[in-house]
Structure formats: C-alpha cells, structure tokens
Amino acid sequence: MPEPLSPGELLDLDRQHVWHPYGPMPGRTAPLLVESASGVRLRLAEPVEGRDELVDGMSSWWSAVHGYNHPVLNEAAHGQLERMSHVMFGGLTHEPAVRLAKRLVDITPEPLEHVFLADSGSVSVEVAVKMCLQYWRSLGKPRKQRLLTWRGGYHGDTWQPMSVCDPDGGMHELWQGVLPRQIFADAPPAGFDAAPDEAYAAQLRELIGRHAEELAAVIVEPVVQGAGGMSFHSPGYLRVLREACDAHGVLLVFDEIATGFGRTGSLFAAGHAGVTPDVMCLGKALTGGYLTLAATLCTADVADGISRGALPVLAHGPTFMGNPLAAAVAEASIELLLSQDWAQEVKRIETGLREGLAPAAEHAGVREVRVLGAIGVVQLDHEVDMAAATRAAVREGVWLRPFRDLIYTMPPYITGDDDLARICAAVCAAAREG
Numbered sequence: 396m397p398e399p400l401s402p403g404e405l406l407d408l409d410r411q412h413v414w415h416p417y418g419p420m421p422g423r424t425a426p427l428l429v430e431s432a433s434g435v436r437l438r439l440a441e442p443v444e445g446r447d448e449l450v451d452g453m454s455s456w457w458s459a460v461h462g463y464n465h466p467v468l469n470e471a472a473h474g475q476l477e478r479m480s481h482v483m484f485g486g487l488t489h490e491p492a493v494r495l496a497k498r499l500v501d502i503t504p505e506p507l508e509h510v511f512l513a514d515s516g517s518v519s520v521e522v523a524v525k526m527c528l529q530y531w532r533s534l535g536k537p538r539k540q541r542l543l544t545w546r547g548g549y550h551g552d553t554w555q556p557m558s559v560c561d562p563d564g565g566m567h568e569l570w571q572g573v574l575p576r577q578i579f580a581d582a583p584p585a586g587f588d589a590a591p592d593e594a595y596a597a598q599l600r601e602l603i604g605r606h607a608e609e610l611a612a613v614i615v616e617p618v619v620q621g622a623g624g625m626s627f628h629s630p631g632y633l634r635v636l637r638e639a640c641d642a643h644g645v646l647l648v649f650d651e652i653a654t655g656f657g658r659t660g661s662l663f664a665a666g667h668a669g670v671t672p673d674v675m676c677l678g679k680a681l682t683g684g685y686l687t688l689a690a691t692l693c694t695a696d697v698a699d700g701i702s703r704g705a706l707p708v709l710a711h712g713p714t715f716m717g718n719p720l721a722a723a724v725a726e727a728s729i730e731l732l733l734s735q736d737w738a739q740e741v742k743r744i745e746t747g748l749r750e751g752l753a754p755a756a757e758h759a760g761v762r763e764v765r766v767l768g769a770i771g772v773v774q775l776d777h778e779v780d781m782a783a784a785t786r787a788a789v790r791e792g793v794w795l796r797p798f799r800d801l802i803y804t805m806p807p808y809i810t811g812d813d814d815l816a817r818i819c820a821a822v823c824a825a826a827r828e829g
C-alpha cells in the first residue's frame with residue numbers, strides 16, 4: 396500500500412497539479428475532500444463548517460439517482476469485475492453490452508433501434524452529429540452539414556457539442572473561427588405548463604424551412620435545458636420541431652443526457668411530448684452514477700442511410716467502447732429503477748421541492764422558483780456568490796453546486812422526506828446568503 400497522505404497534503408497536491416471542472420490552475424478555492432459516500436451522504440475527510448457529512452443535493456451532476464454505494468450496483472460491479480473489467484469491442488462482443496443495448500432499445504421510444512456505446516456524454520453527442528452528417532453524405536447530400544438548435548442549451552465540452560451550446564454562456568466569442576458555425580433560434584419561451592407560443596413555433600418552422608438545404612439536424616435538450624440555465628419549456632415545441640423536421644428533410648436529435656431515466660417525471664423527456672427523435676443521446680444517470688458511459692441511439696432509417704454510403708460503416712470506435720464493467724452496472728441500474736415505482740418517488744420529490752422551496756420566493760434577490768420532477772431551481776436576480784452560497788449550504792449539512800444566477804438541486808430519487816427538507820432549507824439559505 397502507498398503511504399497515506401493527510402487531508403492537508405492531498406489538498407495541497409490537488410491545488411498544484413489537478414485541474415477541476417472549469418477551474419483555474421493552480422486552484423483558487425479549496426474543494427471539499429470526500430472520503431466516502433453512502434446512500435445520499437458524502438462523508439468528508441475533515442469537518443467543514445462543523446459538518447463531516449453532507450446530504451447530496453446534486454446526485455453528482457444528475458447521475459447518482461440511486462444514491463451511493465448501493466448494494467445492487469455494487470454486486471453488479473463486483474460480479475463483472477471477477478469476469479472481466481474490459482475487453483476491446485472491435486471483433487469481440489460480450490453479454491453486458493448486448494444486454495444493455497437491448498434494454499435501451501426496449502425502454503426508449505419506438506422506433507429507436509440501434510445503439511452506439513460511447514464513454515461520455517460529450518462523445519455521444521459527437522457520435523450523434525457524425526451519424527447525421529454521414530447519413531446525408533451517404534444519401535448524396537453533403538451540403539447538409541450544419542446544425543440548428545435553440546439558445547440556452549448545453550451539449551458538452553468537446554467541439555461539436557460546444558458549437559451548439561448557448562453562444563453566450565458557451566463562450567463562442569473565445570472560439571470564433573474555430574467552432575463550426577451553427578444556426579440558433581431564440582431560447583424556447585419558459586414554462587413547462589405554458590401554452591406553446593405560436594409566434595415562437597413559427598420562428599422554429601421558418602428557420603428550419605429556410606436552412607433546410609444546409610441542415611443535417613436539429614439538436615435540442617427536450618423539456619429541460621440543464622447546464623445552459625436550468626429552464627423548462629413546453630413539450631409542445633418538440634412536436635413543432637418533429638413536424639418541421641419531417642416536412643423539410645432534417646433529422647431530429649434529442650440530447651437526453653440530463654433528462655433521461657425519470658428525472659423530469661417521464662422516463663425520457665421525449666415522453667412528455669409523445670415525440671420520437673431520429674437520434675437520442677443518453678448518459679449521466681445511465682450507470683446510476685457509478686462509471687462513465689453514454690449511448691447514442693438511432694432509428695433503422697438513419698443506420699440504413701449510413702450503410703448505403705461509399706463508406707458503409709459508422710466511422711467511430713473508442714478504445715473503451717462498450718466497457719463491460721460500465722455496461723453491467725448500467726443494466727443493473729436500469730433494472731433497479733424499473734423494479735420500483737420510480738415515477739411515484741419522483742412525484743414525491745417534486746411535491747417536497749415545491750413545498751420546501753416556496754419560502755425562497757419571498758427572499759429579496761430571488762427572481763423565480765421553479766420545480767419539475769426531481770429538479771428544483773431558485774433563480775436569483777444576480778450572480779451567485781459561490782463561496783457564500785456553498786458555505787451556507789454546508790452549514791445546513793448539504794452539498795450544492797450553484798452556477799451563474801442559479802441555486803438548484805436534483806437529489807437522488809432515494810432521498811427521504813427529512814433529507815429532502817434539509818436540502819430545501821439549504822437551497823433557501825444559499826439563496827439568502829449567496
């Protein structure tokens with residue numbers, strides 16, 4: 396065993412050597428040092444604000460829907476580890492990947508039929524874009540190579556995904572001349588329950604029609620725009636997109652990396668609209684937050700189109716494609732989700748968030764409180780003071796990670812009512828002090 400390092404030594408080395416998400420080098424604010432995690436609790440290596448345990452309000456960025464250290468997922472991982480952790484996927488296959496792919500085809504909307512297993516959400520979006528562009532090339536329409544999306548989105552941090560992130564929030568200024576230039580509609584009018592705005596729907600139709608010759612696909616996050624601003628919109632716009640795409644010969648991609656597996660109250664957000672995309676990306680909660688894995692699903696039509704091309708293969712093949720360990724845990728996580736009344740649990744959390752976050756609406760400096768499924772958002776009228784907001788939440792015994800003007804939570808579905816109340820109290824405290 397290597398020499399143990401003290402918390403102080405670990406944090407010092409972390410600051411000197413380790414990049415964190417969207418972080419400077421060297422680090423300017425000390426991250427919290429997590430020793431272990433179980434259920435909905437993160438155990439800290441040393442107390443902070445008098446707390447050595449925090450209730451997790453983030454599900455590790457939408458992923459840990461069953462909480463940490465879950466016996467069922469642990470068993471799936473251990474069992475698979477004993478058989479093999481990984482083998483290459485070129486020329487070889489294995490039960491975990493095959494079973495997972497079949498399960499995904501079964502639970503996603505018809506007629507999604509074929510599955511590409513990638514290693515992260517961003518890569519699954521790259522694969523989705525590649526599928527769409529290759530489809531049109533195969534059909535002899537190489538001019539169809541641009542993408543259309545609406546503002547306020549987030550699709551990942553590699554190049555193609557970045558090009559369809561919100562052009563302001565996604566730092567397109569910085570990457571002028573490097574990023575592919577895509578076509579942007581206005582952000583969808585806010586409100587899950589709001590009646591679709593006809594003028595906005597007309598804008599979507601008009602843009603898709605006008606650019607049809609050069610459009611390979613429309614790509615959006617259905618119903619909830621996550622990291623781009625935590626906003627909700629009417630599922631009606633998804634039907635508008637589906638109809639306009641069909642009318643003008645444009646593919647439709649849904650990025651359900653954040654919304655998949657029940658988070659919005661429907662197993663997939665597409666279900667709110669009864670719309671099936673041609674291509675769908677899944678990630679985040681796919682393995683219950685255990686391992687990195689994502690999937691890009693497509694219809695038989697898209698796959699057949701690609702197969703008719705001069706290069707009749709999908710030209711993508713990551714080293715760790717179909718990783719057996721991740722696939723085995725993913726299948727176990729899906730079984731675990733579907734074996735319970737997950738919709739009831741998400742509903743229970745939705746009710747708890749509505750009640751618990753309502754007081755935040757009274758605070759000066761709060762613009763809006765909104766809840767959908769197991770997602771609770773408090774939007775301020777100013778940029779969050781991250782340090783103050785984090786400290787306020789930790790003092791309440793809760794882990795939150797606000798950004799921009801947003802303090803939000805998407806707790807694990809197993810969060811009990813007491814812990815949920817605690818999370819809500821922490822969001823309110825962070826809104827007051829942040």
Ligand SMILES: *Cc1c(COP(=O)(O)O)cnc(C)c1O
Binds near residue numbers: 621651
């Ligand atoms: C997180 C996220 C991604 C990127 O996934 P990574 O695994 O972080 O690469 C893409 N799209 C959406 C909607 C996401 O929430």
